[in-house]
Amino acid sequence: MTPKKITQPEAESAGQDESREVAFRDVPLAVQTVEGPERPVPLADPNMFRPLDTSLWFSGNWDPPKRVGRGAVLLDGHLNWLDGESGSAKTWLAASWALDFLRDGRRVGWLDEEMGEPGLRERMLNVGATIVDLANFDGLEPMSRDLATYADAFHKWAETLGRGALLVIDSAAPVLAAAGVEENSNGEVTQFLSRVVLPLSRRLGITVLVIDHKSKDANGSKYSRGAGSKRNISDAYFSVRKVTPLTKEQDGRYELVVIKDRGAKYAEDDLFDVTAERRANRGVEWSFVRLDAAERERRKEAKADRTSEDLTGKIIATLCRIYDEGMSASKLRDEIGGADSDIKEALKAAEALGRVAQDGPAAGGHKTWRVTEAERAKQAKGAIDVP
The missing domain is CATH 3.40.50.300 (P-loop containing nucleotide triphosphate hydrolases)
Known part of the structure; x- marks a missing residue:
C-alpha cells in the first residue's frame, strides 16, 4: 500500500508558516500467535523479596563459621x-x-x-x-x-x-x-x-x-x-x-x-x-x-626450581630428537606444554649455559632453536653410558 500523506495543521506547526508533510503506514503490525496452552507462570517464593532484619546482625555475640x-x-x-x-x-x-x-x-x-x-x-x-x-x-x-x-x-x-x-x-x-x-x-x-x-x-x-x-x-x-x-x-x-x-x-x-x-x-x-x-x-x-610462612616459601622456591629443571629437560630432549629441523618457541610450547613465558625463560637460561642456540628467522618468520653440538654430544654420550 502506498503511504498516505497528511498536512500538519498550522496550529501545531510551532510558529512555522510553511506546511510539513508527515508519512505513516496505516497497516497494522502482524500479531504472531502460538497454538497450545499458555505457559504457566511459577509461583514466587513469598520470601523472595523480604528484606533481612539486619538488626539481628549486631545483637549478641557473633560466632565465626565452624x-x-x-x-x-x-x-x-x-x-x-x-x-x-x-x-x-x-x-x-x-x-x-x-x-x-x-x-x-x-x-x-x-x-x-x-x-x-x-x-x-x-x-x-x-x-x-x-x-x-x-x-x-x-x-x-x-x-x-x-x-x-x-x-x-x-x-x-x-x-x-x-x-x-x-x-x-x-x-x-x-x-x-x-x-x-x-x-x-x-x-x-x-x-x-x-x-x-x-x-x-x-x-x-x-x-x-x-x-x-x-x-x-x-x-x-x-x-x-x-x-x-x-x-x-x-x-x-x-x-x-x-x-x-x-x-x-x-x-x-x-x-x-x-x-x-x-x-x-x-x-x-x-x-x-x-x-x-x-x-x-x-x-x-x-x-x-x-x-609456617618460612616453610611455605622454601617449598614454593624448590617447586619453581624443579619445574624449571623439568621444563629444560623436556626442551633439550625435544630439540635433540628433531636436531636437523629446529623448532620455534611457540611450537615447543605446543609440543611439550607450558606457558609461553616459562618456555622462553627456560630457553634463555639454557642458551646462557651453551646448551641451546638460536637460528635466524625461518620461512614462517619465527626464529628457531637447536641444541648445540656440545649438548648433542653430551646427550648422546649419556644415552650410551646408560646400562
Whole structure:
C-alpha cells in the first residue's frame, strides 16, 4: 500500500508558516500467535523479596563459621570444593572427613557418579569405618542423574539427611555433563551451582563437598578444569597434590593448598602437609600439619626450581630428537606444554649455559632453536653410558 500523506495543521506547526508533510503506514503490525496452552507462570517464593532484619546482625555475640573434620579444614554448613589430579587422594580425603561426621553423630550422603559401590565401600572401610558408623551413611550409586531437571527431588532427598550433615558430590564433571551443562561455560556452571548446589548449604544447612579434577597440563593454575566460576561461587576451595602415593606397600604424603576461604581462618596459599599412615587393621590414619610462612616459601622456591629443571629437560630432549629441523618457541610450547613465558625463560637460561642456540628467522618468520653440538654430544654420550 502506498503511504498516505497528511498536512500538519498550522496550529501545531510551532510558529512555522510553511506546511510539513508527515508519512505513516496505516497497516497494522502482524500479531504472531502460538497454538497450545499458555505457559504457566511459577509461583514466587513469598520470601523472595523480604528484606533481612539486619538488626539481628549486631545483637549478641557473633560466632565465626565452624571448621569441621580432621585438619579443621572444611567450612561447616557451606560449599567446599576440592580438586586435584588423578591419583591425588581426593576421594580418600573425602572418605576420612565423612568418617569424622559419622563419628560426630551426623549423617553423611554420598552422591557417587564415578566409582560405584565396590570402590566407595573400599574407601570407607580403609579409613576405619565400621558397620555401626555406616548406619548413618546414605550412598547413591552412579546413575547419570540430571540434577538440573530433578533439582526438587534432589533437595528433598538431601533434606532427609538433616541439618549438620555432610553431602559429598563425586565428582563435578559427570554431574555437570548429566545435566547438560557445558563445563567451560561460566554462565551455565554458575546457574547450575546457584540453583542446584547452593540451596543445600544456604537453605538446608548441609556441609557440601564437591570433588573435582584438575587437568595434568594445568601448569600450576589455581583453577580446576572447566569454568573458573567454580572457585568464585564456593565458600572454601582447596587443591591437593600427590607427593608420595598411598599404596599397599607404603604410606602416602600429599600437600593441600588453600585457594579460597570465606571463613577467613586461612589465607590464600596456606599449605598443609597431609600424611596417610597404614594401620595394622587395614585402616588408614590421615593427619594434617599446617606449615609456617618460612616453610611455605622454601617449598614454593624448590617447586619453581624443579619445574624449571623439568621444563629444560623436556626442551633439550625435544630439540635433540628433531636436531636437523629446529623448532620455534611457540611450537615447543605446543609440543611439550607450558606457558609461553616459562618456555622462553627456560630457553634463555639454557642458551646462557651453551646448551641451546638460536637460528635466524625461518620461512614462517619465527626464529628457531637447536641444541648445540656440545649438548648433542653430551646427550648422546649419556644415552650410551646408560646400562
